[in-house]
Amino acid sequence: MYIIVAIVILVVFFLSAAIRILNEYERGVIFRLGRVISAKGPGLILLIPIVDKMVRVSLRLLVLDVDPQDVITRDNVSVKVNAVIYFRVIDSVKAIIEVENYQYAMSQLAQTTLRSVCGQAELDELLSAREKINSQLQEILDTHTDPWGIKVATVELKHIDLPHEMQRAMAKQAEAERERRAKVINAEGEYQAAAKLAQAAGIISEHPMALQLRYLQTMREISSEQNTTTIFPFPMDLVTPLIGLMNKKFFEKEGN
DSSP: OHHHHHHHHHHHHHHHHHEEEEOTTEEEEEEETTEEEEEEOSEEEEOOTTTEEEEEEEOSOEEEEEEEEEEEOTTSOEEEEEEEEEEEESOHHHHHHTOSOHHHHHHHHHHHHHHHHHHTSOHHHHHHOHHHHHHHHHHHHHHHHGGGTEEEEEEEEEEEEOOHHHHHHHHHHHHHHHHHHHHHHHHHHHHHHHHHHHHHHHHHHHOTHHHHHHHHHHHHHHHHSOOSOOOOOOOHHHHHHHHHHHHHHHHHHHHO
8 A cells, every 4th residue: 555655656756847838938948967958848848857957938028127327428418217128038048058047137238238328329319319229229239149049129218317407408498499490480471571572562563553453452441440530542643743843843943
């Protein structure tokens, strides 16, 4: 009886030590007496108890939130920058044997790279050219982690914390820029209006009757309002000969 119980216990122990089940997104790196044999999975994996050892590796996309880093930009502005990194293991064997802890190694490499790349850029570039900075970070990290069997998919700058005095200075700069644009737009409007008036004056000088039509239109607009005063335009064609005659008599009198 005791022998049967001992046999059952040994069989259960053997099966628990020999059988492993891996999910679709997992791979198992098999070590036999300390030597890597291969990466297996997914599904049912049979191991030799005591002789074989398996390390699970997830092939899913991993997200790493990089802690905020103190950075001094190229134009000597102190900022805090953090980022988020998306990466995955593409070679499970390299990820286990080339680096002790690939997630911790990725975190440390990301922090140093973030400080280095952001320190080479100016503040305006950090704020306006994030896509360029992201591409540089992604390229550098992907190059360094390729021997580890890791592929960096995306790197995104998450937040840039500016000093309060810099925020106030940027707010003043933005306000001044808006005022400048408003003045430029106003000046352009005045210029266009003056150009249109000059064109209208040229047309009226070529067609004197157009001025009379404008007089009539103005009178109609005045009459449509509730006004007590009505203005009647006097044709300048009638006044011009009279003024010329008066000037002629004046000069004759002065000559005498």
